[in-house]
Amino acid sequence: MKIRLFTSLFAGLLVSNAVLSAEPAVPVKLPDFKEGQYVHQAPTVEDLMNSDKIHPELKKVILRGRDMFMNTQQFRGEYVFNDMNCKSCHMGEGRRNWSAPVWPAATTLPDFRGKNQHVNSLEERIAGCFSFSMNGTPPAYGSDDMLAMVAYHKWLATGAPMYEKNIGGRGFSHLGKEKPELDYNRGKAVYTENCAICHGDNGQGQHKDGEVVFPPLWGDASYNWGAGMTRVFTAASFIKNNMPLGKPGSLTDDEAWQVANYINSQERPQDPRYTGDVKETREKYLNFHKHTNYGTVVNGKLLGDHENTGSKPFLKPDALRPRTFD
Numbered sequence: 001m002k003i004r005l006f007t008s009l010f011a012g013l014l015v016s017n018a019v020l021s022a023e024p025a026v027p028v029k030l031p032d033f034k035e036g037q038y039v040h041q042a043p044t045v046e047d048l049m050n051s052d053k054i055h056p057e058l059k060k061v062i063l064r065g066r067d068m069f070m071n072t073q074q075f076r077g078e079y080v081f082n083d084m085n086c087k088s089c090h091m092g093e094g095r096r097n098w099s100a101p102v103w104p105a106a107t108t109l110p111d112f113r114g115k116n117q118h119v120n121s122l123e124e125r126i127a128g129c130f131s132f133s134m135n136g137t138p139p140a141y142g143s144d145d146m147l148a149m150v151a152y153h154k155w156l157a158t159g160a161p162m163y164e165k166n167i168g169g170r171g172f173s174h175l176g177k178e179k180p181e182l183d184y185n186r187g188k189a190v191y192t193e194n195c196a197i198c199h200g201d202n203g204q205g206q207h208k209d210g211e212v213v214f215p216p217l218w219g220d221a222s223y224n225w226g227a228g229m230t231r232v233f234t235a236a237s238f239i240k241n242n243m244p245l246g247k248p249g250s251l252t253d254d255e256a257w258q259v260a261n262y263i264n265s266q267e268r269p270q271d272p273r274y275t276g277d278v279k280e281t282r283e284k285y286l287n288f289h290k291h292t293n294y295g296t297v298v299n300g301k302l303l304g305d306h307e308n309t310g311s312k313p314f315l316k317p318d319a320l321r322p323r324t325f326d
């Protein structure tokens, strides 16, 4: 099995990258849905093309949004300042359960969001991933690009009930927030054995012909310190259910936690909410950062104690602003 996977993977790399979007080649062990949960089947591009109910103009906009989602790197230096595409974390075109399918944002927002303490729209949720996960800045609200992104998310939600929140396979948190005892060196060992082959010895990822084939897990070209993936529990669940690529579910829960802690104990671009003092920023956003290693000392180094914003020439995008109705 192992041999077959890697042969096909590298053959795939030489010929095309098709294998990366293919369904996993080995049996996967994903969590069960709970009783009473809504389980969604998001439509496929084939469904879109075959539908005679969707106006051809709308099809064009949805396809544009999908293209932005799959190849967000086309906006490098504009909206995106790291090596990520939206699909790097939202795998299977943002449709896959247990890989934070993105459609629930279209049926559960507007709603209050703990991360920024106010009511968020779908546009604002998308803007959040641009600001943190992509270490960038979102397309302007109401712009053609934002419309295309919104259209893609809403179309994926086709048929899902509005404001149903008990959704099977949503998000990346099924391992729960209760972390086991974490050990840097155990995480490093899991990384070396299972991840370095694709993501590189220094988490830098891999490029081929100038394109990102395996995205980086830390460093300047990865997600920043404000991204949801820096929360160790979030990364642990993502990894458990989606990594190593092609073998999701193959790590033990403990291995997933250890390696999540390891990659999130490495440096990355500053949190856009940085106040100029890492300890103060950690305290101010402790609700979030109590789940990260930001502002803590790991191997004698205070993580996040720098002004480095990666290749992004600014710290905080204008879109990140409080909103109140007082």
Ligand code: HEC
Binding pocket: 069, 072, 084, 085, 086, 087, 088, 089, 090, 100, 101, 102, 103, 104, 105, 106, 108, 125, 126, 129, 130, 133, 134, 149, 153, 170, 171, 172, 173, 223, 227, 228, 229, 234
């Ligand atoms: C580095 C990983 C990463 C990348 C890249 C990323 N996201 Fe996310 N995204 C997350 C995490 C983490 C969450 C929160 C999941 C959870 O709650 O467990 C999330 C949640 C979301 C949600 C909300 C889903 C829900 O259940 O309500 C949307 C919508 C979304 N992302 C859109 C995007 C878009 C659009 C892009 C590209 C511009 C993107 N994301 C890129 C990590 C990422």
Ligand code: HEC
Binding pocket: 009, 020, 021, 087, 088, 089, 091, 092, 190, 191, 194, 195, 196, 197, 198, 199, 213, 214, 215, 216, 217, 222, 223, 229, 235, 238, 239, 243, 244, 245, 246, 251, 259, 260, 263
């Ligand atoms: C066979 C190659 C391969 C292996 C092995 C692998 N990954 Fe990945 N990983 C990928 C690819 C490709 C993506 C992006 C998914 C996409 O674009 O469809 C990814 C995405 C990720 C992401 C989210 C995006 C980012 O860059 O932060 C994380 C986190 C991650 N992998 C962690 C791991 C960990 C931890 C391991 C080891 C347990 C691992 N991966 C093993 C290929 C691999």
